[in-house]
Amino acid sequence: MADFETDYLIIGAGAVGMAFADTLLAEDPDCHITMVDKHAKPGGHWNDAYSFVALHQPSAFYGVNSRELGEDRIDDHGPNSGLYPLASGTEVSAYFEQVMNRHFLPSGRVRYFPLSEYKGGAEDGGHTFASVFSGDETQVKVRRKLVDATNYKTSVPATHKRKFSVADNVRITIPGKLPDLWMEGGDIPTTFVILGAGKTAMDTGVWLLEAGVHPDKIIWVRPRDSWLINRRYTQPGSDFFEDVVTSQIAQLDAARDAEDGHAMFAALEVDGHMLRIDPETKPEMFHYATISEGEIALLRQITNVVRQGRVQSIEPGKMLFAGGETAVPGGALYIDCTATAVDFHAYNALKPQFDGDTIILQALHVPLVTFSAALTAFLEVNFDDDATRNALGIPGPLTDTPNTYPVALLTNLMNRMAWAQNDKIRGWLATARLDPSGPTVARLVQEKSPKLAIMGKFQKAAMEAFPSLQRLAAAGKIEHDAA
Template sequence: MTNSLPKTQLETDYLIIGAGAVGMAVADVLLTETDANIIIVDKHHKPGGHWNDAYSFVSLHQPSKFYGVSSTELSSGKRDEVGLNKGLHELASGAEVMAYYDQIMKHVFLPSGRVQYHPMCEYHGDGEFSSLISDQSFKVNVRNKVIDGTYFKTSVPSTHTPNFKISSEVDFAPLNDLPQLSCPRDAYVVVGGGKTGIDACLWLLDNQIDPDKISWIMPRDAWWIDRQNTQPSKDFFFDSIGAQVTQLEALGAAESIRDLFERLEKGGVLMRLDKNVTPTMFHGATVSQGEASQLRKIKNVIRHGRVEEIRPGELRFKDKTVSIPRNAIFVDCSARAVPVSESFPVFDGKTICVQTVRSYQPVFSAAFIAHIEANYDDEDTKNDICGIVPLPNHDTDWLMGIAAQMKNQYRWSQEPGLRDWLIENRLDGFTALTVPDETTTPDEMELLGRMKAAVPAAIEGVKRLMPEAMKIRAQAGN
């Protein structure tokens, strides 16, 4: 139906598309570091982006201490005292994340008088958007820039369409539906080896499902990051900074890609499900050692590539058919969380496309990009500072990511004042740990010295290993 009502005319300095984690992080920095006015447009009824659609038992995979917006702490400062994350900094639940963003919007953004928020609206381009549930439409005169906070196109099971055939007789559901189960099944088949697959398996095990009744379809095994190495506090200095030193030293010493991953695993940087299976995937999933031990209880891991069809009593792959109990429930975890591979200049005329400038940290990246926008004028300089760190998919993308990140870190070190911003920004997590002060011990100084000394050899190692990595990546395709 054609909308016959005239468009409401609006004016702003920045128009942000998306009120998810990325859009909120950008808006927060612009609100803090500039006097700009901001309009935020989002399809959901509440801020939080894909968290609106997430399963009820979802939680962060990385500590709450460096998630959210720069100005406001998400974490309570506690560590988990029970469970598989015991001893590590808390991981906010999905409900906590949603409540946090709702509070930021209600008590920080809107009271500023400089932010307009338009939920339940779809952006059409060229400054135009319209309501999803009314006849209202809007045209915005954007004085500065349009900021695209939707680049990551985060996919969750509840809104994802599987790319394989499913018989209507099969009990197939997103993992959102697991808490609604009311009767036992003969088998629980988890489809997908990524972060949601991990969460589904852990939920089933936590709810007393016999590991032998769980089948895990694993198209590609993945390397995991040990969560103990991602703890952003001084108490975990030798874990977090130690892992970074191990990475640099492994790069400097490795003679091949295989040798590199063996060193990373031996040094405790990366983990895998099965030591007899070499992973070919890396998405940056963060897992605790306790979670890894639980997941290894599942022995029926099905490795025949991607499933092509699910029928009553059987799974069909390209070259294999596997029998499954007819009373099985199939849990869809096949959505790739961030299903994008193409990259663009971050700053392009009147548009900012928010992408990762540090590995696995889109929220920090969003805040960083907003800081650069607020404090620099020349577009070429801004793009030079905000080099893209590609989103990982294949195992060799670990090397691609760290190479891009090392390049960025060096570039950032050339900018007066930028290091101070990194140290003070709560989303950064680790830069502050690398700055000695009166509490730094001799052992900590020794580790920081090793880090600095390892950099030249690591740079040479990247150059040495990159041709092999590119060859492997080309053979793997998409």
Template structure:
């Protein structure tokens, strides 16, 4: 057994753990950090994701605070044309390697242990040698694995699959060319989340006919319009004006369904199929170009979740659905975020990194690190960092918005924290508001509208939360 000492032991070198470590190094120059992770390189689930995955939101909002991601350019073609770049999976993986090897390790204050499993009580085990290491943690153990992000390639489907049926994760799709004699004539996407949407877009862009694709969609989703989350001043009307539109929708809504109808009416929310009423919202962000492409898929199966797949087709909650012989099933049913009950971020000798602003996990981790470095006691720290519950349904969006807004109000009361948020690379929207031209009548009118309706909006959110049924939260 080897022994070592550290101030903070971080479990996980994914986006959240690295964002926390990066800010803590900058804000607490006397600390030492040890990072333990099962993967062989930093980046967490990005190491396991399908090769054509990309960020949902602009690169400028993601990663660690001290190192830019991307070149702040706009896409000139494709479904994201005219909007700021979205880093691809390989770009993100390379970025996190640079964070580790160009920022964290060169500091001399970070120890990194890949291919190691944390087993508790300050001990971790090398997956390759079995060597047990014991760490004397002087301050806190930091759980950066709370989100438990899953990708299909790392888990088996929850439904039964008969022998001979081809079920693959999205990772396998780019390799289909290697066996041209076995190329499928029909594709069935299993799952309704952003991974499934990515697969649908990829298949269509790569030449699959829309009528050769079936899509098993247990629930339709409301989706954030990506045009409304852009970092440039040229999008001030869409972004800050869009936030004012959102507040007006919150203030006027009479029910959860009415709220989303109003958000769709002011172009903040999108749905793929206009004739379907969505019942899910997970903060997935999409462009109108992607929506238009996905609407070409008309063979949509809405019979609940898959129970089993055999050579004749699918057995679902709502009955059987036949599929053509030789169908290739693409499993997209893994949950991006495991549903877990929120708990205090700051605990005795421990921290549990969670969302403090939805849906921004890396900004949240960076802000938590700032609070850890600059505030005195856990009571005050937890008041500033109330965990934002991830919505499991439409009503959950109300709670997420209410807690995010309360956190933002609390941050604004501290001058230094307020300045850190405004200057953070991961914030973005605060910069847009601070950069508003005082001589620009349109900008000032938008800011005035946002300020005037914010209180009424949050008041009505509380009423809507109270009126929603317990099962809806």
């Protein structure tokens, strides 16, 4: 017999699960929600992230729809100068805790079970979760739907398992431990070796440089270089509106003229819409990382870059790779930044979000995961059948390379076209904080702003680019499916 009943059982109280629950509460005033999560606090992987982590994207469109995150001001110093601030990991964690404790729980319509693991369900609607510490099980009957908010399977340095061996007398740590090095007195390492090429590694490089480590004392193992989104073209609000749309037009124009994704990104680099750290190295990776030109300038100071693929093992005085080895000064500190933020292979087994009594949260506008989760909740409440909901929300893949990026871009564009033609969704987007463009466009329409003239250029660019984008996406999908 069930211990209690609920309308929606959400597995995962991270950013995605919280965004879905927030919109569900707003759109359906009668529903009851239960949330189950392994962490001791809401916020998911933000609880495990390194201490100096920050959002890649502006805080203005991250989190849950009903509550602002961050300050409405422009940074006036540091590598993000001239752009809207990025919430720190501490700020994000505190934000989600406040959403739970000051909004969800006081509503009387949410039950939250931290330090609990979902065990499974039965055909009669019964589901089981257990306490991580005691193992005691709780039975809950779900009247409507189970919501899987764990499909991204996010991994951070503190939780992932290394895929390389390390000798016992080699000094290795994770980024989150770096701020505590000052407590080691005279045992501060003289050489720092960054392992990994993703945004965590970039953040670590910036942190070391800003902490006073000389660039010559940093070795960076980069198996693949990455294309990076210029944060200047992702800013919210009317002041940046024309720059943002200009960048979107540039993507469409590049897709129209390019032979493949690599050529498309090379074209976008010309006017600074895409960035790379090393101008002499062709990037083979694209994971949607967003960065400022100030951060790029800092990271280019690190010139001792090892490009021999992924490290296989580390021994005193050397790193071993599949095709050779590299000498490293004695006493070096290795910093493991090799965690993959998202399990691309697991996530990209894409499926319809709505499937009877189950919802699997996926990205409807890649890579805006909290916006996508909020929109999914809106679709759940405001449309009557799964076929309609799924047609209005087609999941996009989290692509890995420049050639596969057009697959996601085409999915985003087609979803946006469908939303623009639906009165319900269009109305919701006009007030949705998590949508980077909807509220800004609505405000400019109300003001009859001349800035909206650029939207005509966007529509023209989209029509001209569509056939080529379909061609690039078809070729990219072959590569994507084979990965």
